[in-house]
Amino acid sequence: MNILVTGGAGFIGSHTIIELYKAGHTVVVVDNLSNSSKESLRRVAELAGVEKIPFYPVDIRDREGLNKVMESHTFDACIHFAGLKAVGESVEKPWEYYENNINGTLVLLDVMRKHNCKNIIFSSSATVYGDPAVIPITEECPKGHCTNPYGQTKSMLEEILMDIQKADPEWNVVLLRYFNPIGAHPSGRIGEDPQGIPNNLMPYITQVAVGKRAELGVFGNDYDTPDGTGVRDFIHVVDLATGHVKALQAIQRQCGISIYNLGTGHGYSVLDLVKAFQSATGITIPYSIKARRPGDIATCYSNPAKAERELGWKAQNGINEMCRDAWNWQRQNPEGYKA
Ligand code: NAD
Ligand code: UD1
Numbered sequence: 001m002n003i004l005v006t007g008g009a010g011f012i013g014s015h016t017i018i019e020l021y022k023a024g025h026t027v028v029v030v031d032n033l034s035n036s037s038k039e040s041l042r043r044v045a046e047l048a049g050v051e052k053i054p055f056y057p058v059d060i061r062d063r064e065g066l067n068k069v070m071e072s073h074t075f076d077a078c079i080h081f082a083g084l085k086a087v088g089e090s091v092e093k094p095w096e097y098y099e100n101n102i103n104g105t106l107v108l109l110d111v112m113r114k115h116n117c118k119n120i121i122f123s124s125s126a127t128v129y130g131d132p133a134v135i136p137i138t139e140e141c142p143k144g145h146c147t148n149p150y151g152q153t154k155s156m157l158e159e160i161l162m163d164i165q166k167a168d169p170e171w172n173v174v175l176l177r178y179f180n181p182i183g184a185h186p187s188g189r190i191g192e193d194p195q196g197i198p199n200n201l202m203p204y205i206t207q208v209a210v211g212k213r214a215e216l217g218v219f220g221n222d223y224d225t226p227d228g229t230g231v232r233d234f235i236h237v238v239d240l241a242t243g244h245v246k247a248l249q250a251i252q253r254q255c256g257i258s259i260y261n262l263g264t265g266h267g268y269s270v271l272d273l274v275k276a277f278q279s280a281t282g283i284t285i286p287y288s289i290k291a292r293r294p295g296d297i298a299t300c301y302s303n304p305a306k307a308e309r310e311l312g313w314k315a316q317n318g319i320n321e322m323c324r325d326a327w328n329w330q331r332q333n334p335e336g337y338k339a
Helices: 011-022 038-048 064-071 086-093 096-112 149-167 200-208 237-252 270-281 305-311 318-334
Strands: 001-007 026-030 077-080 120-126 172-178 180-182 216-219 234-236 259-261 289-292
Touching: 001 011, 011 026, 011 038, 011 077, 011 237, 026 064, 038 237, 064 096, 064 234, 077 096, 086 096, 096 149, 096 289, 120 149, 120 180, 120 237, 149 172, 149 259, 172 237, 180 200, 180 237, 200 318, 216 270, 234 237, 234 318, 237 259, 237 305, 259 305, 270 318
Parallel strands: 001 026, 001 077, 077 120, 120 172, 172 259, 180 234, 216 289
Antiparallel strands: none
C-alpha cells in the first residue's frame, strides 16, 4: 500500500516508517517539523535502505498544501500521527492544542475525502480511559474524564472519526490507543528527542544517565500500588510501530471502525523502571521522592488481547530491551538529532 504518514518525522512515526518499508509498503511524509527534524527522516532512509523518504514540509492545517500532496500521489491509507502532545503545555495553551490537533485533523479528513482516500489509522492514547474503570483495560472499558486539553483532543477526535465513519460507511477508521511508548530503534540511530526538560519518565531517566540532569524526581510514592509509585504499561516503540503495519489489515478487510489497545499487558512502577534501567545498563539513577504530579493516576495497563486475536499483533520486547535501546539511543545521541 502507499501510505500518507502525517507527523512521520516524529518519534513514533519515524519508527513506523521503517516497519512499513520492511513489510513492502511505500510512504509519503507530511510534517511541519514543529517537534522534529529532517535528520530523523534522513536516518530512517538509511535504516530502511532507500535513497530518500518522500517528504513535504506541510502543516496539516494548510488545505492547499495538503491538496497538492494528494494530487501528486495516490494513497491507499493515511496513518495520522501529526499533533501536539505535551500534556503540561496543553494546559497552558489550550487554544493552540485544540486548533492544531482538532482543526488540523478536520482539514486532513476533508482533503482526504475529496481525493477519495477514506482509510485512516489514528494515534489515540490510553489517556482517553481517564482514571480507568477496570484494570487491565480492555477496549470495552468506558472512556473517562481527561484532565487536560491534550487528552481531550484525543477523545474528541475519536468521536469525530466515529461520527464521520457512521455517516459515510466508505470510511475505515482504526483507533490505536497507545499505552506508554519508550525505547528506540535497536540501531540507536533514531529515538525520542524531547525539546527542553522531558515531561515523560524514560527520557528523563536517560538524561540523568547521560549526565544532563542531576537526579530523577519520582512523582509520589503514596499511590495504592505495590511500591506506592505510579504503574504504567511501557511498550517498546518498535512493537508499537509494527502494530500500525498490522492495523493495515483491518483497513484491508474494510473494518468500518475498529479500536485497539497497543500495550504489553504488564504494569511496571516508576521504581521498577528505574531498577530495570539500572540492571540493563549498569548505570545508577539517583532519585528523590517528590509530590504527586497533578492529573496523574495510580495505575494504567492494558489488556492487549483484542489486537492479538484480530490482528495477530503482540509486543515482542520486554522491559530490558526497552531500557537497553532507550539508553543506546541517548548514549549515541546525547543532544538528540542536533549533534
Ligand atoms: P512527536 O511530537 O514526536 O511526533 C508528532 C509529529 O507531528 C512531529 O514530528 C510534529 O512536528 C508533527 N506535527 C505536529 N503538528 C503538526 C501539524 N499541524 N502539521 C504537520 N505536522 C505536525 O510525537 P510522537 O510521540 O511521535 O506521537 C505521535 C502521535 O501519537 C501524536 O498524535 C501523539 O499525540 C500520539 N501519542 C503519543 C504518545 C507518546 O507517548 N509518545 C502516547 C499516546 C499517543
Ligand atoms: C503521559 C500523559 C499521557 C500521554 C503520555 C504520553 C500525563 C498526566 N499523561 O502519560 O496523556 O499520553 O504521557 O507519553 O502527563 N514520572 C515521574 N517522574 C518524572 C516523569 C514521570 O515520577 O520525571 C512518573 C509519573 O508520575 C507517572 C509515570 O512516571 O507515574 C509515567 O509518566 P509519563 O512518562 O509522563 O507518562 P504518563 O503520565 O503515563
